Amino acid sequence: MNYKxxxxxxxxxxxxxxxxxxxxxxxxxxxxFSHDELQTVYAYPEVHIYPxxxxxxxxxxxxxxxxxxxxxxxxxxxxxxxxxxxxxxxxLLDLSKMNQFIELDKINMTLRLEPGVLVMDIYExxxxxxxxxxxxxxxxxxxxxxxxxxxxxxxxAVKYGVTRDWIRGLEVxxxxxxxxKFGGKVVKNSSGYDLKDLIIGxxxxxxxxxxxxxKLIPLPRMTVSLLIPFENKEKAIAAVPEVITHxxxxxxxxxxxxxxxxxxxxxxxxxxxNADYPAYLLISYDGxxxxxxxxxxxxxxxxxxxxxxxxxxxxxxxxxxxxxxWSARGAFLEAIKASTTMIDECDVVLPRSxxxxxxxxxxxxxxxxxxxxxxxxxAGDGNLHIYFCKDNLSDIEWEEKLKIGFDKLYTKAFEFSGxxxxxxxxxxxxxxxxxxxxxxxxxxxxxxIKAVFDPNNILNPEKVI
Amino acid sequence: MNYKxxxxxxxxxxxxxxxxxxxxxxxxxxxxFSHDELQTVYAYPEVHIYPxxxxxxxxxxxxxxxxxxxxxxxxxxxxxxxxxxxxxxxxLLDLSKMNQFIELDKINMTLRLEPGVLVMDIYExxxxxxxxxxxxxxxxxxxxxxxxxxxxxxxxAVKYGVTRDWIRGLEVxxxxxxxxKFGGKVVKNSSGYDLKDLIIGxxxxxxxxxxxxxKLIPLPRMTVSLLIPFENKEKAIAAVPEVITHxxxxxxxxxxxxxxxxxxxxxxxxxxxNADYPAYLLISYDGxxxxxxxxxxxxxxxxxxxxxxxxxxxxxxxxxxxxxxWSARGAFLEAIKASTTMIDECDVVLPRSxxxxxxxxxxxxxxxxxxxxxxxxxAGDGNLHIYFCKDNLSDIEWEEKLKIGFDKLYTKAFEFSGxxxxxxxxxxxxxxxxxxxxxxxxxxxxxxIKAVFDPNNILNPEKVI
Numbered sequence: 001m002n003y004k005x006x007x008x009x010x011x012x013x014x015x016x017x018x019x020x021x022x023x024x025x026x027x028x029x030x031x032x033f034s035h036d037e038l039q040t041v042y043a044y045p046e047v048h049i050y051p052x053x054x055x056x057x058x059x060x061x062x063x064x065x066x067x068x069x070x071x072x073x074x075x076x077x078x079x080x081x082x083x084x085x086x087x088x089x090x091x092l093l094d095l096s097k098m099n100q101f102i103e104l105d106k107i108n109m110t111l112r113l114e115p116g117v118l119v120m121d122i123y124e125x126x127x128x129x130x131x132x133x134x135x136x137x138x139x140x141x142x143x144x145x146x147x148x149x150x151x152x153x154x155x156x157a158v159k160y161g162v163t164r165d166w167i168r169g170l171e172v173x174x175x176x177x178x179x180x181k182f183g184g185k186v187v188k189n190s191s192g193y194d195l196k197d198l199i200i201g202x203x204x205x206x207x208x209x210x211x212x213x214x215k216l217i218p219l220p221r222m223t224v225s226l227l228i229p230f231e232n233k234e235k236a237i238a239a240v241p242e243v244i245t246h247x248x249x250x251x252x253x254x255x256x257x258x259x260x261x262x263x264x265x266x267x268x269x270x271x272x273x274n275a276d277y278p279a280y281l282l283i284s285y286d287g288x289x290x291x292x293x294x295x296x297x298x299x300x301x302x303x304x305x306x307x308x309x310x311x312x313x314x315x316x317x318x319x320x321x322x323x324x325x326w327s328a329r330g331a332f333l334e335a336i337k338a339s340t341t342m343i344d345e346c347d348v349v350l351p352r353s354x355x356x357x358x359x360x361x362x363x364x365x366x367x368x369x370x371x372x373x374x375x376x377x378x379a380g381d382g383n384l385h386i387y388f389c390k391d392n393l394s395d396i397e398w399e400e401k402l403k404i405g406f407d408k409l410y411t412k413a414f415e416f417s418g419x420x421x422x423x424x425x426x427x428x429x430x431x432x433x434x435x436x437x438x439x440x441x442x443x444x445x446x447x448x449i450k451a452v453f454d455p456n457n458i459l460n461p462e463k464v465i
Numbered sequence: 466m467n468y469k470x471x472x473x474x475x476x477x478x479x480x481x482x483x484x485x486x487x488x489x490x491x492x493x494x495x496x497x498f499s500h501d502e503l504q505t506v507y508a509y510p511e512v513h514i515y516p517x518x519x520x521x522x523x524x525x526x527x528x529x530x531x532x533x534x535x536x537x538x539x540x541x542x543x544x545x546x547x548x549x550x551x552x553x554x555x556x557l558l559d560l561s562k563m564n565q566f567i568e569l570d571k572i573n574m575t576l577r578l579e580p581g582v583l584v585m586d587i588y589e590x591x592x593x594x595x596x597x598x599x600x601x602x603x604x605x606x607x608x609x610x611x612x613x614x615x616x617x618x619x620x621x622a623v624k625y626g627v628t629r630d631w632i633r634g635l636e637v638x639x640x641x642x643x644x645x646k647f648g649g650k651v652v653k654n655s656s657g658y659d660l661k662d663l664i665i666g667x668x669x670x671x672x673x674x675x676x677x678x679x680k681l682i683p684l685p686r687m688t689v690s691l692l693i694p695f696e697n698k699e700k701a702i703a704a705v706p707e708v709i710t711h712x713x714x715x716x717x718x719x720x721x722x723x724x725x726x727x728x729x730x731x732x733x734x735x736x737x738x739n740a741d742y743p744a745y746l747l748i749s750y751d752g753x754x755x756x757x758x759x760x761x762x763x764x765x766x767x768x769x770x771x772x773x774x775x776x777x778x779x780x781x782x783x784x785x786x787x788x789x790x791w792s793a794r795g796a797f798l799e800a801i802k803a804s805t806t807m808i809d810e811c812d813v814v815l816p817r818s819x820x821x822x823x824x825x826x827x828x829x830x831x832x833x834x835x836x837x838x839x840x841x842x843x844a845g846d847g848n849l850h851i852y853f854c855k856d857n858l859s860d861i862e863w864e865e866k867l868k869i870g871f872d873k874l875y876t877k878a879f880e881f882s883g884x885x886x887x888x889x890x891x892x893x894x895x896x897x898x899x900x901x902x903x904x905x906x907x908x909x910x911x912x913x914i915k916a917v918f919d920p921n922n923i924l925n926p927e928k929v930i
Binding site: 107108110130150151153157158162164165174178180185187188189190193194201206217218219241244247249287288289291295347349350351352353381382383418419420421423424426437439442445446448449451452453 | 622712903
C-alpha cells in the first residue's frame, strides 16, 4: 500500500477544519509524540492534530480516506505496545482535548463521555454521586478511549471484568467518515452481529471511537484489603488458585514481590507498612455490609494462615494504609522502569491454574539468559506483567536476549493455553506472537474484517494484524 | 445465490459420516423440525442430521461448502424468530445429541461442554459443586448452543449480565470446515479482534459452535425473592427505575400482571400464593450472608411501601414458595400461547427510564387496533416481551393488524433509543426491523463480515441480515 506523502494542500485543508493552535506540523512536533510509554518503537507523524469534536474527526477521516493518508489515533500515550505510534507517518489524531463528560444518567446508570476523558477523572466524577465504574487499570492517567482501544483490564477484573464489560454503547467514525452508533443505553442487545465488541480492543484500526456510554453500578459501601505476607514467592503464588476457589469472590488478587515493593518505596520516596517480607498477596473485598466483608475476611484469613503457609494477615482498612499499599502497587511499572536503562514487557494471560508453573519457568529463564526479569501481576486473573531489564547490557546483547527470551516465554504460554495479551494489546510490538498463537486462518479472518471496515487501510496501519 | 438441490450422491456421502439412525431424509422428517417454538415460519430441510462429534461436523460442512448446500443449525428449537428454520432447505444440523459435559475445572472455575447440553442441566451439574452459571433464560430446555447463538439473557441479567458475559471460549467450525478456537479458559484477553463475541449472537450464520467454555462463579449462599403487589400496573412499572437506582443491586426485577399470573395458574393447574393483586414486581437478591440480604430487603421494602405505593411486600423465602412463583413466571409464554390461537412477539429492549412511557404506548395501541396485547418482561433490564394474540381474528385481519402494530411498536422503540431485540435475536422474522434500526451502513458492515466468514453463504442463509 502506497500512502500519500502529505503536502501543503493537505495542511491547508486540515487548517480549515481545526483551530490553528490544534494543528502542529512535522518540524514542530515534540519528541513525546513519536513514541508511547514503553518507547520500544519510534515514528513521527507528518501532522499532529487535536480535533475538538466529532464533526471535525468525520471531515479529517473522510479527507484522509480520499487521499490515502494514514491516521493513527492517540490518547494519553500510555500504551506499551506501540499502538499509538504513527509507523506510516500521516496524521496523528490526538483525542486528548476531547475530554468532556456529556451526560450522567442516574436512572439508566450510564455515563456518556468523550474519548479523551482520563480514567482517574471518571472515578472522581461518578463516585461522588454514589456510582461505580469498576475497571481499574494500573495507569490512571490513560484515557477511556485508550482503555477501549486495548480492552484494558486492571486490578478489579477478578470480580468485575474488563473494560469491554462496562461499555454499553459507542459512537464510531468509520474509515469513510460516516458516524455510526453501536449499542446505546440498553442493558441487553441481541440485534445483529456484535460490532461494538469488535471495535473494543481493535486499537484504532477499525474505526475512531468518538463517544462512549459506560455502564455504572451502585458504589460498594465498604471495601477492605488484606496484605498477606509469605515466606517465599512460590508459596504466595501457589495460594492464589486456592483463594480464588474458596468461594468468596474477591475484588482483586494481586501478587507482590519484595523487590517490586522496594522499587516502589524508593520510587515513591516513602516507607510502605509491613513491607519486609519476601512476597505477598494483596486481596480486596467490597460489599454492602460490614458483616459480609467480615465473613469473607474471616474465611480467607483462616485459609491463608492455617492451610497455605501465610506468615500473617494485615488488614488494610484505613484510608491512609489503603492509599499507601495501592499506590505502591500502582507504581510498580514506573519503579521498574526507573531501576534500569530500558525495559520490554510480556503481558501474557494464562489459565489461573498454570501461573505457579509459568513463573517457575520465568525464573529459570532469567538465570539461563542471565538477565533480570522482575514481574508482578493480576494473579487472580492469571495475567502477568513480566519485564525484561536491559541494565548494563550492550544493545546487541539486549536485542539477542530479548528475542530468545520472548520467544520462549510466549511459546511456553501457548503450551499452557495462554494468550499473547491479557490487557495491553498487540499494537506493533506483539504482532508476530499473535500470529503464532492464533494461526493463519484466524489472522485471515481478522484481515478480512479489517478490509471490510477500512478498505484503504488508513486507520492505524501495521497494527494488530 | 443458487444452492444445490441435494441428490442421492449427497445422501450417500452423509451416510458415510454419521450413523444410520442419525440421518433422516426429506420424506421421513417430522413436522416438528420444520418450525421453531413460535411457528411463524415453516420450511423443511432436505436432510435432518444428528452429528455426534466435531469431526463429523467438520466433514459435513466441508462437503456442504464444496457443493453449495445450505446448513441450518438447530438445538432444542425453542427460538422465537425462525432462526433454526431451514428456509433454503439443505441440511438441518441438529446438535441435540452432542450433549456431553467435557470438563468441570474447579481451579479455573470453567465448564467445557458440547453445544447440545440443556441449560437446565448446566444448573444441576454445577450447583451441586457449589458453583454458579448465572444466565437464566425463561426457556430452561434450550441448549447452551442456542443460548450462545442468540446471546440469550434471562431473569438474572440485571446483576449478572447475559450469555455473552459467561462465555470464556468457543470452538467453532468455520464455513470451510476448519476448526478454530476463540478464547479459552483465560479470564482476560486483548489479543486481536474479538472473534468470540462476533460468533456469539450470530445465530449460526458465521460458524458452528461445537464446544463452549463457560465461566462459573461461587454459588451465592443465599437468595430471596420479594413479591410486591401494586394497585395498578402503571405504579408497578413506574417503581422499577427507583428500585434499580436505590443502590441495592438486585439479581432480578421482573414485572408481572395479574392477567399473566392467571394464565399461568390455569396453565400450571395450581394456585399461586398472593396472586390476587392487579400487578407485581418480583425482585430477587442473592448474597453470602443473611445480614447482607436483610440489608437489601429492608431498603427495598421500605422504599416500595413508603414511597412507591406498593400494597405490601411478600417474602418468597421457602423453597416451595420460590418454586411456585418462579415457575409461574417461567410459564408466561406457554400460558399466553395456550390462551389464544396464534401469537407473535416483540422483544424490544429500551433504556430502563423509558419503559413506563413505552408500555402506555403499547396499551393505547392495543385499544386502537382492537387486539389483545399481553406483555411481561425483564423490567429491570428494560427488556419487554410483548405478545400479539390472534384470538378470533381472521388470517387477513391478523396479518394486517400485526404488520401495523409491529411497525408502530418498533418505530416507537427506536424513537426511545431502543433495539429490535434484547435477547431473542433477529432470525428470519425481524430482519426488516433490524435494517430500519441500524441503517444501511451497519447492515453493509455485517454483510461484509458474513462474506469474510462464509463466502458461499451456506451457513443459515437468509437469517439476521
